[in-house]
Amino acid sequence: MRATLHGLHGLPRPFLPVLLLIVAVVAALPLVTGNPSLREELFFMLLLVTLATSVNVITGYTGYVSFGHIVFFGLGGYGAFWSMQVLGVHFLVAAALGVIPAVLVAVIVGGAVLRLRGAYFALATLGILEATKAFMTNFEPAGGAVGLSFNFSVYANYGGAKSAAEMAYVFMALVALGAITASYLVRHSKFGLALMTIREDQDAAVILGIDPARTKVAAFVISAVFPALAGAAFFFKNGIIEPGSAFDLTRSIESLVIVVLGGIGTVAGPVIGAAAYEWLRGFLITNPALASFQLTIAGVLLLVVVLFATSGLVGVIRSRVPRARGWLE
Amino acid sequence: MNLGALLPSAIDGLLLGCVYGLAAMGLTLIFGVTRVVNLAHGPVIAMGMFVVLAVASGAGLNPYIGVLLAAVVGLAAGVVIYVVAVDRVINAPELTTLLATFAVNLIIIGTATTLLTTSPRAVDVDLGALRAGNVTVMGTHVVAVVIAVAAAGALYAFLFRTRLGKSVRAVAADRAAAELMGINSRRMLALAFGLGTALAMTAGALLATMFSFNVLSGGTYETKSFVIVVLGGLGNPTGALIGGLVIGLLEGVTAVVIPVSWVPVIEYAVFVLILLVRPRGLLGSRQ
Amino acid sequence: MRGMRITAAVAAAVLVLAACGSGTTSGPKTLKIGFTASQTGAQELTSKRQVEGIKLWADQVAKAGGIKLKDGTVLTPQLVSYDDESKTDRVQALYTKLINDDKVDFLLSPYSSGLIKAAAVVGEQNGKIMVTAGGADDATMEQGFTSIYQLYTPGSKYLTGAIDLMLAMDPTVKTIAIVNEKDAFSTGVAAAAKPYAESKGLTVVLNEGYDSGTTDFAPLVNKIAAAAPDAILGGGHFQDGQTFAKAVFDKQVAARFVALLVAPPEPTFSAIGAAALGIVGPSQWEQSVKYDATTAAAAGATWYGPAVADFVTAYQTAYGAAPSYHSVGGYAAGLVLEKAIEDAGSIDAAAVRKALDALNLMTLFGQTQFSTDTKTHGKQTAHQMVYVQWQAAGDGLASQVVWPVAVRTAPILPRQ
Amino acid sequence: MSALLALRGVTVAFGGLVAVDDVTFDVEEGSITGLIGPNGAGKSTVFNAVNGVYRPRTGSILFDGRDIVGMPSQRIARLGIARAHQVVRPLTDLSVLDNVTVGACFGRDALGLVAGRRRAAGVLEQLGLADRASQPAGSLNVAQKKRLELARAVAAGPRLLLADEVLAGLNPHEVEEMLGVFATIRAAGVTILMIEHLMQAVMHLSDKVVVLDYGRLIAVGTPAEVQADPAVIEAYLGDPHAAERLLADEP
């Protein structure tokens, strides 16, 4: 499959397996060493990888800036949490059920707002996020403002809280790997070609025979599924879900920042971006002199990237290390 | 449901709507001229609040001097933001300018949180109240409306009566053509950013005379401004003012018939709906 | 700045430790206590106060030569803390780090119910004992935890006490409005208040939540005015509470009794001037309340720790400001842990857990006793809320403790 | 020869401005038809009406006997109408090969990615762009971009090719080459409707020439007929008498 996809680009390079292998090996470290705090840190990093990789599909490949993307994370989280608590199903079933509301919103609301372009679309996604958050705050069946929380005994069904946390971690890692794989496959498919054509010139795309409405909705759905699964894992591990943490605008923007930092429209960009972002954050927070100014410094760095390094870290690496070009997509 | 609250709430809503409208005018002016959605809008509003705090509580002066000062500081701050963060990417795709202004947001919020903490602040301004039946109108609100309307009027006078203002409009209409007419378009873009920021800071300053606030308070008004701006048509200052009134009224009146906590749900639903049905806004008919 | 202070504190602790290190043979040991602080984000301010309380406790223990156990071991507390940015996911990652990397012996909590919930899950997963301050959420303590101990009076009692107080003040109150911030904590408090009010024969004429970001209370207050209740109960956090109180005053709502969460005990609440007059608020602790050996004996509890006045002086000296209840909460969390370790005679988790379960303690923070019921294990059962009211004092305003009657500094007055 | 494309009384208007006014003409299957007229005559608007970008106010457009008015552009594309734009619109960030692959994958034949790439490579070979296949399209020069635009349209495997000023901006040598390309495309059985300013080329290539001026059809005929038509000369060079008058006015 890969060989034929690359057949005309010269020698096939095993970019995807290498990338997946690196992520998988890193993700396996805490399981091998049994280090829970590394596990917690990587859980968060894998979450960021998933969110950034997903938003990259709609924003990077298709050119639609989604500010409210975290809405899918929240919907998946709520869907799964509610399923576990009310229906009493197993986490894996619940995670799958959590995807349903996310996909529904992506199809119905996405189908409508994807007609908008540029800043209008970005603002609409923001509106959707805020509307959903306000709605969930008032929606009593899902706990309203209080949200939902597990009784600790729930984790007994998964062999105790510790192994539940491990399971959530493995699940999260698989979701991240899945998101990367999906991103790669989209990038290298006819579908992805349609997305990029839409990004470059939607009017030309139509004349070339592409149905932009359906193509964009499909991309939106793909970019909604993985955050929904990540939300399921995240809130399962958390034990509590409430509107504020499920629909957090800051986290939404955080994933866009990661995409830009890593390199927009590339497969590896969100992964590298997430790693760099986490490293940077950790550095700022543990450095006493910088800790209180961490937000300011983050802002300055973001500004520098936006103004001077538009192609992100992937771009920087590719221009500095020509040999890396074929290996970094 | 008790309709006794209908009239007072409608009046309160309209009064506050004027101030919302003023903040939104700032956002929409910047968009109209520079095509940039300013994500630093909220922090800028908060800066306006703190200018009043500094003048009233810090220097012990009349808080309305703070309102005036906020406008001046806003003009300067907006120009600085434009030159530092926006000018270089003024022709880049949306994501770039959105993130550039968001970076400014982070810088302001980060610095302000560190220096000023997130503790709640209040400026106690007591101008009495007008009362008639069950309607109470606070003096501060009346003054805020007067100032907001005066500021909006001043903006219009500037844009439509002065050469400089017309130059700003010319740049908004066609940047290249304005340049051909000898207008320094970068200077006008910076000026527009300054004016928009001045309006936002003035609105923030007025809000500080009415409500308590903290470093992060701008966020609420920022999202409200987005709603208003879309309602009135992106880039349309009159639309923003009217949109402000509509949102103010909507907030006041819907709260009478439904639980107040549902008001934001309605507000955002209206926002998304308008984007879908009439992306140019209820009043936007320009293109 | 705060980060540096913590570092300084840790450094001081380390120095003290080093100084003691060469002493006795049974060996002074380090007692590692971990928690997170919110140096940024929504909880920044209150978290700072709580951390100051914790720090003061640790400094005092270190100065006093550490916690001395029966077997002669001396434990010197060493604080390990990180910035959680007021975010639940950070809290979880950092508590895992505290437990597994820093190998802390015990945990204290971050500030606020939301963050505590997240931290509690991690503590419980790892079987680490955590004494919480700064969180009054009921639901957290009804999750079947075994190692989490709550110091604050649970939120469900915040307004029920106010209702008792109100009826004691004026039995003719018949109608009330309950309005609260739509967040987890305040909603829970309001939810507990409603059935209690109804059980006392009161009619709830308005019961609504308002959005967390609300600054303009005019629509809500107009609605309250239209419903004309005798009393208003509710609120949320400081800022909304203050703004709400001002709106109620400005709109001349004629309720005889107004009780709000969180905001009234804050000294800066009086910034709204006359609008603060008559407003009642529940507090976990007030400076003017005297808990001492006598009150301890009356309650059948053991008195432990410094006197209120000594604490206040020490705090003033250290931080140049009066302590708030957040500060005392942090301090008391340390104190309770200290006492339990002493009782247990070791830092063995099972022994300390047993000691905590058995505790009936009176400290400068008030009484402490934990539920041992499996469903609500660790929930606070004995700590009493006090109620303050802003009253006229000369030209200005003063906050008076008005309830319980035994400790009050002034009688309750109806609102004008 | 039967008409592959037939316009019948097509009028396109924007608000009050009538850009194409009651235009009727046929494009015979297998032919090359030239569409000429001064700037602003409505030529590109005709193209936009044919491929569904604009909806005519009145009239019908028959493609292979079927009225395509009101059909979305992407469906019209799949029926086999491809277009090469006057203003080249390469997908700048994509490679040349990918640009052409888009044509192959979403055009009439709707090939899979692999087959699409193969077809695209073939077309690039044919149009002399094979050595540029892996370059980003943005890096091409004007002539190459024009060629790319044409390649993308051809890769779709269209029955009708709308070529909008494909020769504009090319040097004589490049024009010469491009004429060869057109011959090849036609030989493959593709019907071509071309807008062109370069008269030698139009006259040389076309079987039939349609002339528009101010949105109206002013002449249809063989190249020779059209070139001799005074109305066409006036439309194109401006009224020579008007020029005379202007000159005569000289004091």
Added chain:
Amino acid sequence: MSSLVVRGLEAGYGGVPVLWGVDLDLRDGLLTTLVGSNGSGKTTFLRSVMGLIRPWRGSVSLDGLDVTRLSAHEKADLGLVLVPEGRQLFTTMTVLENLEMGATVRRARPLMRASLDEVFTMFPRLAERRGQQALTLSGGEQQMLAIARGLMAKPSILLLDEPSLGLSPRVTMEMFTTIRALRRAGLTIVLVEQNVQLSLAIADHAYVLAHGRVELSGPAREIREMPAVRAAYLGASSAE
């Protein structure tokens, strides 16, 4: 006295060259026309002379002053004014405001009243519609407004880019008559036009541009008679 001297001008878009070294000398007080097929680089030439796009190489000097690197508004200040293709009016502003904006440059400001009277005399229809939004004007009126706006700047050299584009024959004639009147009034004009016949008829001097190079230049009258020009625009000479 105004002079514009362009030497070896090279320019293009996104790395793609359009102009390959164009030389041009403008004669004071005369009307110079620049003709050439679509894509020959006429508009790019005007835009790079104005500084709307940065020239890659070559120089532009105005009255002996090197202005190559100046931005468009600075050149406008020096008297070089372009009336752009497609008019580019300030559509949301009134006719009067558009004209006022024309008089932005320092030189023109004090003369605004007089200039207004002049252009209103020249284009009475604009005077009638002074309060209307520019958007609501007809195509011909819009083009008049664009030229009038350019004149408000009191240019020493006026560059006109395709003023007859999209106009009906009658209006086109009016337009050319106007341009000739301007020339007679002593204004130095560069006219870029697709209507070769008419522009050569009113021009003093002509340049024929092809593929970004000057193919021919000379007195307009001579160029007009050259069969090569006819061939370039109408195909074969057999058309005669």
